[in-house]
Amino acid sequence: MAKLAQILAEIKAEHPLLEAVEERLREQVAGSHLAARLARSLLDGGGKRLRPILTIVAASFYPLPEKAVVDAAVAGELIHLASLVHDDIIDNAHMRRGQPTINDLWGNQVSVLTGDHLFATAFSLLADLPKPTVLRSMTQAIRLMCEGEIEEILRAYRPDQTEADYFRCIEKKTAQLLAACCQSGALLVDAPFDQLEALGNYGLRLGCAFQIIDDILDLTAQADELGKPVRWDFQQGIFTLPILYARRHSPHGDELTRLVLTGQHGRAGRLLDRMLREEDAILYAWQEAARQVRMAEKALRVLPPHPARNYLRSLAAGLLEQGPLEHHLLAFSNYP
Numbered sequence: 436m437a438k439l440a441q442i443l444a445e446i447k448a449e450h451p452l453l454e455a456v457e458e459r460l461r462e463q464v465a466g467s468h469l470a471a472r473l474a475r476s477l478l479d480g481g482g483k484r485l486r487p488i489l490t491i492v493a494a495s496f497y498p499l500p501e502k503a504v505v506d507a508a509v510a511g512e513l514i515h516l517a518s519l520v521h522d523d524i525i526d527n528a529h530m531r532r533g534q535p536t537i538n539d540l541w542g543n544q545v546s547v548l549t550g551d552h553l554f555a556t557a558f559s560l561l562a563d564l565p566k567p568t569v570l571r572s573m574t575q576a577i578r579l580m581c582e583g584e585i586e587e588i589l590r591a592y593r594p595d596q597t598e599a600d601y602f603r604c605i606e607k608k609t610a611q612l613l614a615a616c617c618q619s620g621a622l623l624v625d626a627p628f629d630q631l632e633a634l635g636n637y638g639l640r641l642g643c644a645f646q647i648i649d650d651i652l653d654l655t656a657q658a659d660e661l662g663k664p665v666r667w668d669f670q671q672g673i674f675t676l677p678i679l680y681a682r683r684h685s686p687h688g689d690e691l692t693r694l695v696l697t698g699q700h701g702r703a704g705r706l707l708d709r710m711l712r713e714e715d716a717i718l719y720a721w722q723e724a725a726r727q728v729r730m731a732e733k734a735l736r737v738l739p740p741h742p743a744r745n746y747l748r749s750l751a752a753g754l755l756e757q758g759p760l761e762h763h764l765l766a767f768s769n770y771p
Contacts (some may be wrong), residue, residue, distance in 0.1 A: 439753035446488055446746050451497065452505055456487045463556050469545070469742035470552040473537050480532040484647075486511035488750075493634050494620030495743045501562050510557040510573065513614040517553035518612075525584065526667055533662035536692050538596055550552060569619045576615035583607025587612050587625045593674030594692045597675035598679050603642070610642025618679045637747060640731035644754050647724040651717055652760060654707075654765050669707065670700050676723060678707065681716035717767040725755055 447453045464474035487508035494504045522528070524535040524546050530536060538546040554577075561570040583604045590596050590604075617638035621631045650668075654677055658665050668675060674682065674697055682688035686708055694703035711717055731751040738744045 439750075439757050440744075442753040443485075443488065444750045445725055446492065446750070447484075449742070449746070450488075450491050452491050452508075453484065453487060455505045456484070456491070456508045456512070460507050460512060463513065465508060469541075470549050473515070473549045474553055474556075475540070476534075476537075477519070480534055482532070483514075484512060485633070486515050486521070486613065489613060489638060489641075490620040492743050493617045493626075494618070494624050496621075496626065496630070496739065496741050497624040499620075499624050500565070503566075504620060506560045507564060507569055507619045507623060508616075508664075510560040511612070511619065513553045513557035513560075514573065514577060514612065517550040517557070520550035520553065522584075523590070524550075524682060526628065526671075528667070530658070530663050533659075562685065564623070566622050568624050569727075571766060572615045572618050573624065577613040579607040579611040580609075583609075583611075586671055590673070592705060596679060596724070598676065598683075600680060601674070603677055605643055605646040609640045609646040613642035613645070614638030629737050630739075633734045636711060636734040637731045637751075640727045640734065641751055641754070643703050643726035644724045644731065644751070647676055647720055648754055648757070648760055649720065651677060651720050653722070654678070655717060665745075669681045669695070669704075672696070672736055675720075677716040680719045681707070681710040681714045684714045684716075685710045689694040698745045721755070721760075728752060728755060751771055 460478055464471050464478065464717060468470075490508040490511055493503060520537055523531055524538050524543050527538075528536050528541040536546075537549055541549075548629070551557055557573075558570070561689050566571065583606070587602070587604050587608065590600055594627065614635045615638070617634040618631055621634045626634070642682060652661060653665050653668065653675070656665060678691075682691055685691075687706060691706050691710060694700075694706060729749045735744050735748055738747075
């Protein structure tokens, strides 16, 4: 099967509206104001444009109103960018996609307002769409994103963190926006309710798989591979799925928690590496990501036969076939 980057390239080549999305994104952040200039720097930093892709592909099962679909796709990407700006403030991050973050260059005050500026720009586009339900769906996703982030902050350094806490959090903070982007496209073409529901379920499971894989790479990759600091959540007392699994099964679980709670990050990191290998925790997390992908693929069965359905299936499968992911699975587990 094709790698994720190849699948994304094929989808972009097949859907010329994605070029229109790039043009419209640039239009929305045009101008000489600092907020606009900083927003352009975020666009220049790259990105998969996964959310616009999901919006357009989900809409392409039926004849689509091009301008409305493009604007909804652009709004989804602007919301994502705004959330990244705010995440960098929360995490006190200094690098994003290999470049200094806005908060590192300009401070938290300018960063907060830049994120708010992006949100407002997205809302302006959504408010002008012919289907008010799209605005309702996207704002609900943002509300849940905020709830998920707050829940994650509140469970930091708590020794009773569980896998249930983790899944509840990633559904809210990551997966709900992907689900809303899928449903936005479907709403704009008046897709039947069962298909609308199926696309939402697909986006939710895809988002969970995406976050699990991101958390795997955060523990196994190097900062220069990811373009951002690694293991920051762990140092901040937030345990992701591989850590929760390793802690639950290893006889050293309590010791790991104690080291994190007392700020002994060097010792905690060395012990964590040992636990991840001994308990095959990275493989476990990858298997859970694969389970989420299978559920995403199952949700697509409701949809009519169409090239768009094939693209969505390939996109989900492609998450599991990223080169860096496969390399680190081999390094950290008995993955065959």
